[in-house]
Amino acid sequence: MMKNAVEVRGLVVDRGRHRVLDGLDLDIAAGVVTGLLGPSGCGKSTLLRSVVGVQRTRGGVVSVLGEPAGSAPLRSRIGYVTQAASVYDDLTVTENLRFFARVLGCDQAEVTRAVAAVDLGSHADAVVGELSGGQRSRASLAVALLGSPDVLVLDEPTVGLDPVLRRDLWALFHDLADGGATVLVSSHVMDEAERCDRLLLMREGAILAHGTPAEIKQAAGTDDIESAFLGLVERAA
Amino acid sequence: MNPRVTLAVATRVLTQIRRDHRTLGMLLLLPCLLISLLWWMFEGLSPETFDRFGPALLAMFPFIVMFLVTSVTTLRERSSGTLERLLAMPMGKLDFLLGYAIAFGLVAAAQSVLAVAVSVGLLDLDVVGPVWLLGVVAVADAVLGTALGLLASAFARTEFQAVQFMPAVVLPQILLCGLFVPRFALPDVLETISDVLPLSYAVDAMQHLTRSASTGEVWQDLAVVAGFALACLALGAATLPRRTP
Numbered sequence: 001m002m003k004n005a006v007e008v009r010g011l012v013v014d015r016g017r018h019r020v021l022d023g024l025d026l027d028i029a030a031g032v033v034t035g036l037l038g039p040s041g042c043g044k045s046t047l048l049r050s051v052v053g054v055q056r057t058r059g060g061v062v063s064v065l066g067e068p069a070g071s072a073p074l075r076s077r078i079g080y081v082t083q084a085a086s087v088y089d090d091l092t093v094t095e096n097l098r099f100f101a102r103v104l105g106c107d108q109a110e111v112t113r114a115v116a117a118v119d120l121g122s123h124a125d126a127v128v129g130e131l132s133g134g135q136r137s138r139a140s141l142a143v144a145l146l147g148s149p150d151v152l153v154l155d156e157p158t159v160g161l162d163p164v165l166r167r168d169l170w171a172l173f174h175d176l177a178d179g180g181a182t183v184l185v186s187s188h189v190m191d192e193a194e195r196c197d198r199l200l201l202m203r204e205g206a207i208l209a210h211g212t213p214a215e216i217k218q219a220a221g222t223d224d225i226e227s228a229f230l231g232l233v234e235r236a237a
Numbered sequence: 238m239n240p241r242v243t244l245a246v247a248t249r250v251l252t253q254i255r256r257d258h259r260t261l262g263m264l265l266l267l268p269c270l271l272i273s274l275l276w277w278m279f280e281g282l283s284p285e286t287f288d289r290f291g292p293a294l295l296a297m298f299p300f301i302v303m304f305l306v307t308s309v310t311t312l313r314e315r316s317s318g319t320l321e322r323l324l325a326m327p328m329g330k331l332d333f334l335l336g337y338a339i340a341f342g343l344v345a346a347a348q349s350v351l352a353v354a355v356s357v358g359l360l361d362l363d364v365v366g367p368v369w370l371l372g373v374v375a376v377a378d379a380v381l382g383t384a385l386g387l388l389a390s391a392f393a394r395t396e397f398q399a400v401q402f403m404p405a406v407v408l409p410q411i412l413l414c415g416l417f418v419p420r421f422a423l424p425d426v427l428e429t430i431s432d433v434l435p436l437s438y439a440v441d442a443m444q445h446l447t448r449s450a451s452t453g454e455v456w457q458d459l460a461v462v463a464g465f466a467l468a469c470l471a472l473g474a475a476t477l478p479r480r481t482p
Contacts, residue, residue: 076326087319088319102241
């Protein structure tokens with residue numbers, strides 16, 4: 001089995017006149033849930049977009065499952081949730097999923113499975129525009145689950161969700177990882193750190209720490225990730 | 238290119254339009270109302286005046302409406318993130334564009350059937366050539382509007398900008414298409430410009446159909462319109478990058 005699902009070497013990304021990532025190196029282990037944690041604007045989304053292959057990059061190499069990020073063979077193997085709920089507001093949940101399932105060429109039975117996985121069964125026939133923010137982001141997440149992709153790239157999928165639902169979704173991410181998928185989840189909420197197998201702490205375009213939550217806390221000599229984060233920032237200053 | 242994906246896009250766009258009753262009503266009824274208004278304006282004048290302007294209007298409606306609708310909806314796809322998601326999936330860029338062209342082409346077909354029926358049936362528009370060909374020209378115009386709209390949306394960052402492309406791209410074509418001043422009577426430079434604008438050929442085809450039973454020239458004009466539409470779609474695909482800044 002492959003050790004790393006994602007390998008990033010010397011990644012440079014400019015957005016506008018601002019350099020967001022400047023020579024980033026990174027490995028993401030296969031088959032586990034990796035959390036990408038950092039404050040808003042630290043470059044999480046840019047990194048995730050680079051992994052999916054929709055970000056224009058300045059330099060460096062990003063490979064996913066041994067292929068260059070964004071290359072055609074990867075397009076059916078990556079499930080991607082953008083920060084905005086990228087579903088059609090004027091279609092129902094089921095209509096949205098049916099459409100994306102047809103694009104992916106996967107079985108329509110997948111639609112029912114994906115709706116159930118995000119617990120939207122009772123809203124399957126509701127028009128997305130009439131759903132709450134959390135329900136919409138779950139509809140968006142359901143699209144990423146279609147066709148059981150090998151790599152899931154999820155940009156803040158749990159923001160604004162009910163704690164019970166958040167717990168269920170994290171359980172779902174671990175189920176997917178147990179099934180062999182690589183799950184990369186970003187969050188700006190530090191208390192989600194404990195739910196990840198591995199963590200990437202990010203600030204101002206750089207990776208501050210990389211490891212299991214226990215390793216990071218131990219190295220920083222703290223009891224929680226938020227303090228570890230602060231400690232790392234102060235040490236770097 | 239994958240027909241399954243193209244059809245998926247077309248079906249999805251049609252479902253969206255069907256759900257939006259107000260848009261659907263406007264798409265189908267507005268052309269009929271406007272052409273009736275035109276007929277009424279000319280009531281006191283000689284009937285030939287309506288025969289002169291009517292066909293041009295039949296060519297313009299699908300073109301203008303589809304241009305606007307397409308440029309705004311594609312921009313909405315860009316800003317909502319759905320386009321980014323689709324381009325990260327195994328979807329060809331042409332599948333996306335052709336899907337839109339098919340969906341809006343079908344809407345335009347329905348729109349033109351109604352507008353032509355009202356013009357010919359109720360308002361006594363004189364059509365010497367085959368009436369069904371009028372519909373074919375209208376669909377080609379709609380596909381042209383869709384293709385140009387897709388292309389224009391690539392250069393707009395916001396929906397507000399996209400709407401501004403209407404006076405920039407569409408209005409000059411309306412002014413120079415021969416509706417206000419016959420094309421041969423335009424100053425030389427403007428006549429040459431008019432010769433390279435696709436709407437001129439669409440209006441020529443419509444006007445020809447109302448005056449003559451021969452269809453050879455109509456098919457030539459149609460070929461030009463279709464060629465423009467295909468070129469715009471191809472350019473649109475080229476300006477639709479999978480990677481964005």
